[in-house]
Amino acid sequence: MDERARTPWQALARGRYLRSAWPWRAAGYLAGSALTGIPVLLVLVLLTAAGATLSLVLVGLPLLALLGLVGVPAAAVERRRLRLVDHAPAGTPHRTPAEPGLLAWARLRYREQATWRELAHAVLHGFLLWWIDLVAVVTLLGLPLLLLTTPLQLALADNGAGAGAGEVKVVKLWLVTSYPVAFAVAAAGAVLLPALLYPLGALAGARAALTRALLAPRGRELQGMLAEVTRSRARLVDAFEAERRRIERDLHDGAQQRLVALTMTLGLARLDAPAGPLADRLATAHDEAGKVLAELRELIHGIHPQVLTDYGLTGALADIAERSAVPVTADLCSDLPRLAESVEAAAYFGVCEALANIGRHSGAARATVTARHTGAALLIEVTDDGRGGADPAAGSGLTGLADRIAVLDGTLTITSPPGGPTALSLEIPCPVTSSPTHRP
The missing domain is CATH 3.30.565.10 (Histidine kinase-like ATPase, C-terminal domain)
Known part of the structure; x- marks a missing residue:
């Protein structure tokens, strides 16, 4: 696989497409579309029918409301499938609810544009896209493979009807009764297979681009990331201010009160001490304690006035x-x-x-x-x-x-x-x- 290519379109443009794994990744992506499209189609049809039928007795209203969220899990699966043909990260465009609980989650999802884009993709995928993908795989990949196996089909027909008596109709159009013709048809299939792998890769790239545009648009991903960064930055600012207030309160109620008590004690000791060196030292200590108290008050005022x-x-x-x-x-x-x-x-x-x-x-x-x-x-x-x-x-x-x-x-x-x-x-x-x- 061309490691530099991140999508089938890039691989097609760089000339190493057939020597890489991209054709088979494209075929797997398109073929797997039916595995998700059929369940989505069934869920959409059943919910719509049941909700419309039971809405007359109000029981179907929750089912119709649930219909709006069908695209959310379907889109999550499609974003994971997208890795087959698109190596760029496809993150979810949904925001995280500010509150826990199913109700908060549902309320946020119904308000997001991404939910309705995902529902539109689910409807489009269930009713149309997987059919197109399956027909494309059968036509562009199945036809040349069927031509390639013509000699094998003729051999199986010979074994079942006796030597020389077998015949096989290729693609229900051409009757092949001899091995030279069968090998000629197989050669045509060998030439046709690599030629049809190119439109197969182009279609897979188009489908991936459509899926990304609806389910994981890069611009909206960046907007979501910026919004989350803004919210987290606001939370950090609030936490910082709360910590400042706590430090201010601890200094005001703890260290400042102890300094006030120390200053008063030194002042009383200074008054009671007889004149001499001890009184001078007590006066110096009293003055220093007063200065420290003034500096602490200025510090507290600077933290949060x-x-x-x-x-x-x-x-x-x-x-x-x-x-x-x-x-x-x-x-x-x-x-x-x-x-x-x-x-x-x-x-x-x-x-x-x-x-x-x-x-x-x-x-x-x-x-x-x-x-x-x-x-x-x-x-x-x-x-x-x-x-x-x-x-x-x-x-x-x-x-x-x-x-x-x-x-x-x-x-x-x-x-x-x-x-x-x-x-x-x-x-x-x-x-x-x-x-x-x-x-x-």
């Missing part, structure tokens, strides 16, 4: 604007709804990074933060009147910010000509998860 949890994105952005090193005008929508935690966190830290860059690099005298929700996406824009020239490749944190927004299928756009101004825009697709939150 409490203001974002308590007041939502509007309150959190207002808090950022008030704490910014550069004066900020916050134009925030007062009825901004509660969004997914991952979206709110990405928007919050995006604005934090933008304002931090303005304070460190832009030389701006003023900045503006605007936030709106269009019903389908969150839009945030941060502008400043600085010197401009912001370059994400310069290590300003914008690359990491863009990656974080991209995980949520969002986009980050930066306009920063030399001399300014600079405008950073965030757009994150997100549905509304709860009622609006108001600025505190």
